[in-house]
Amino acid sequence: MSSSALSVLQNVFGYPSFRKGQQEVIEAVLNGQDSLAIMPTGSGKSLCYQIPAIALPGYAIVISPLIALMQDQVAQLDSLGIASAFINSTLDYQQQNDILTQLQYNQIKILYVAPEKLLQPHFLSQLEQFPPNLIAIDEAHCVSQWGHDFRPDYAQLGQLRNSFSRTPFIALTATADIATRKDIIDLLKLNQAFEFIGSFDRPNIRYIQQEKFKPLQQVEQYIKRNTGQCGIIYCTSRKRVEEVADYLTRHNFKAMAYHAGLDVSLRSHAQTEWLKDNIQIMVATVAFGMGINKPDVRFVIHYDIPRSIESFYQETGRAGRDGLPSEALMLYEFSDADRIRWMINQNEHYQRAEVEHHKFNSMTALAESETCRRLVLLNYFGENKDTNCGNCDICLNPPTRYIGTTDAQKVLSCVYRTGQSSGFNYVIEVLRGAKTQRVRDLQHNELSVYGIGKDKSQEYWLSILRQLVHRGLLVIDITNNGHLKLTELARPVLRNQVELELAEPQINVTAEIGKDSKKSSPHNVNYDKRLFERLRKTRKTIADEYDVPPYIIFNDASLVDMCNKAPENKQQMMKVSGVGKRKFDKYGDRFLAEIKAYLNRFD
CATH class of the missing domain: 3.40.50.300 (P-loop containing nucleotide triphosphate hydrolases)
Known part of the structure; x- marks a missing residue:
């Protein structure tokens, strides 16, 4: 592993070691190899091209589909002291020319560009005069027609090979099935690409x-x-x-x-x-x-x-x-x-x-x-x-199973006796004995099924109805105003010839974060919540001063690590995850002062 890459990770980004997959992908890029990285959101994909871009001479191009993404990434790199810029429709002709001049004189390390801009012949010919050291295609699933977010401009990016035949390409995305991955490699013309397929699991x-x-x-x-x-x-x-x-x-x-x-x-x-x-x-x-x-x-x-x-x-x-x-x-x-x-x-x-x-x-x-x-x-x-x-x-909270034959018979009978000519809500009104004008007009208040389900809530019967649709005993006729119809599978249930097992309706049940620490995230979440809130306020104050989002200063994980480690000086603060030299020089003393004031509050 290049010592310069590890140095960039630790001194610029403030992380002690690489996450799974990052080191392998970065090594391939530094060796000039094309790469495809499928890594879940939050796994540090961006470092796989940012670190090589910083470590290598020259500059890197990052192709991004959204203006907001470019602006966000440039703001974060700027907070780390990394010279970066973007070129998109928000900039006028002179601003774009100024950025190209800075590229030519090695004043920018990472340039974010929209695909439609990069493919313009005049723009490409300008970049050919000083080729990038790396081309990264972010959100690469947009290349494939089999992907969930196909974008025609992305599908044309393979043309870049004609202009930058010696430049390594890296394609990155969080989601791509086998067909989409093959499309990415073929359409982008990745040569003998190193592939890293990370785990799709996000246990937190x-x-x-x-x-x-x-x-x-x-x-x-x-x-x-x-x-x-x-x-x-x-x-x-x-x-x-x-x-x-x-x-x-x-x-x-x-x-x-x-x-x-x-x-x-x-x-x-x-x-x-x-x-x-x-x-x-x-x-x-x-x-x-x-x-x-x-x-x-x-x-x-x-x-x-x-x-x-x-x-x-x-x-x-x-x-x-x-x-x-x-x-x-x-x-x-x-x-x-x-x-x-x-x-x-x-x-x-x-x-x-x-x-x-x-x-x-x-x-x-x-x-x-x-x-x-x-x-x-x-x-x-x-x-x-x-x-x-x-x-x-x-x-x-596994669904509790019960013998629901009687409940099913009530519902199916109600659908049948009301003429199979209504949807969920009306069937439930009759079941629960609602005294509505429609019920009276249709004289359904005189049916034997009227009110037989009044002991249960509307939500309860809605759950039962949905399960019967899912089990195939009822169908929703979308050609006839969504009316419910019985199927042949309903007949043996109504005749009491079979026993039907259903899931007990779970109404307004939601497991909460941290409800059971043993079943919660494997990440350490035991930290001083009061100190965390004070650090959040300090972060917000600093962010407003710099006119940037608070996470640009430090993310929540860094604040949690500060709460756990309670650093008292620069040396200890530099061991906090996400605290690099540049960030400590800009913000570190204010957070140290806040931690000290909190710890000494009872002295």
């Missing part, structure tokens, strides 16, 4: 799922249990984003909306406020998040089911990038799945629609699984494991 993330009953109230209850924690809520439509954001702000939560329909300035403002910890929650469509490097996101909520396991993995992976315990909560109901299937069918590209259907079927299998969710997730990516994780809702 607890995967939780709830049936969607009253989603706004469910989200509100969850956030109250996570007071002061930073989070993201993903919705599948702009309308839902605004609905959730409005509800939260009306209930005194610091939340903002983000989706592609908003003005650029509004999106930029929302993102800045969230990054700087001025708001707690970002409510967004998938337009938000790729490449966002905020490490202290403690929870991600999926208000609606995502369209693929890759999307789910990437979006939940934005929680806990610092390695501290975090949660991913998904609210799920069948009608959301039907809506997404309808949206996929609108795609005029038949082959692409087929791929999306295949991926979505895998996602619904994860959502409807009654086995460890992490195992389903890992096996999807080809990481075969058969040991339960102990850190998902299925493991922590």
Whole structure:
């Protein structure tokens, strides 16, 4: 291993040793070899190109799909004293020329560029005069039509080989199945590439799922249990984003909306406020998040089911990038799945629609699984494991099974006697004996099934109905207003010829972070919470002075390490994870003073 690379890791970035996979990938790059790195979010992918870029003479080009990602990475490198820049549509012609001049005179080590900009003939011809020492393609899954986020500009990046035949390429992403990995290598023309496929497991993330009953109230209850924690809520439509954001702000939560329909300035403002910890929650469509490097996101909520396991993995992976315990909560109901299937069918590209259907079927299998969710997730990516994780809702709170034949008969009879001409809500109204105008008009209050389920809540019967759909005893007729219909499988249950086992409805049940320390994250989370809050306030004050997000100063993991080690001087502070020479010189004394004041508060 190059001693210069290890020196950069320790002195610039402040980490004592490499994480799994980093050393192998960096060695390959330093040896001039093309590389493909599949590493989970939070595993330090960016160091795999940043360290070689710093250690090698010249500069590196990093291809990034989003302006926000470029700005975030450049801000972090600047805080470390690394000369970096980006070129994208936010810069005018003169600004771009100034950056190219700095490159020519070795004044920039890392340049971030959008793919569409890099492929422009005039821009390429300028760079050919002083070629980079490395080209890194971040979010490389965007290359492949089999990936979940295909981008045509990315698919053309293989053309760069014609201009930089001797420059090593490194492609990086957190999610890529076998077909996508092959596409990346072929389309980018990676030569005898070194491949590192890391584990897809994020053990610090607890995967939780709830049936969607009253989603706004469910989200509100969850956030109250996570007071002061930073989070993201993903919705599948702009309308839902605004609905959730409005509800939260009306209930005194610091939340903002983000989706592609908003003005650029509004999106930029929302993102800045969230990054700087001025708001707690970002409510967004998938337009938000790729490449966002905020490490202290403690929870991600999926208000609606995502369209693929890759999307789910990437979006939940934005929680806990610092390695501290975090949660991913998904609210799920069948009608959301039907809506997404309808949206996929609108795609005029038949082959692409087929791929999306295949991926979505895998996602619904994860959502409807009654086995460890992490195992389903890992096996999807080809990481075969058969040991339960102990850190998902299925493991922590396994569904209780019971003989549900009687409940099923009540529901099926109600569907049949009301004419198989209504949806979930109306069937439950009749079951529970609701005195609504529609029930009276249809004279369903005179049926024998009217009120036979009044001893159970609406949420209880909704869970039973969904299970009967999942088991194939009922179907939702999407061609007829979503009315419920009986299938042949319902007949033996109604005739009491078979015994039916169901899962006991789990209503508003969510495992909390740290509920059981033995089942919680393997990371050390025992630290002085009061000192941590004081250090957070110090960090926020400094961040506001420098006009940067707080995590640019130090991330939460560094603050936790400070709490555990309680450094008293520079030598001890330099042993804290994430504290390099540059950062200590800029901020170290203020944190040492805060720690000292806290420890001496009773003297």
